[in-house]
Amino acid sequence: MSGALKDLCVADFDATVAKGVTVVDFWAPWCGPCKMQTPILEKVAEAVAGRAVIAKVNVDDNRELAVKFGIRSIPALLIFKDGQVTQTLVGLQQAAVLVQAIAAAG
Numbered sequence: 001m002s003g004a005l006k007d008l009c010v011a012d013f014d015a016t017v018a019k020g021v022t023v024v025d026f027w028a029p030w031c032g033p034c035k036m037q038t039p040i041l042e043k044v045a046e047a048v049a050g051r052a053v054i055a056k057v058n059v060d061d062n063r064e065l066a067v068k069f070g071i072r073s074i075p076a077l078l079i080f081k082d083g084q085v086t087q088t089l090v091g092l093q094q095a096a097v098l099v100q101a102i103a104a105a106g
Helices: 010-017 032-047 063-068 095-105
Strands: 005-007 021-027 052-058 076-081 084-090
Touching: 005 032, 010 021, 010 052, 010 063, 021 032, 021 095, 032 052, 032 095, 076 095, 084 095
Parallel strands: 005 052, 021 052
Antiparallel strands: 021 076, 076 084
């Protein structure tokens, strides 16, 4: 995985999303669309560097977070602004959609 994407777990989740704009991709290694989402997220991370954090949460390893945010289908991308969810996108998302959502949240 690219260094531009941050892996999150229960221990560092709240601190990461607390300030600024953060996009969190809830995914699993067995999910085909999730695998297709990763390179798109890497491009988005480059495009929004310094304006937003792009992070990933493996739902198999972090079930508590998936339950907390009501994740029923993956990939699910939650956009946070200062710790609050501002938008939820479910399914494979294109880079332009994500960049626009980040701009709207910022």
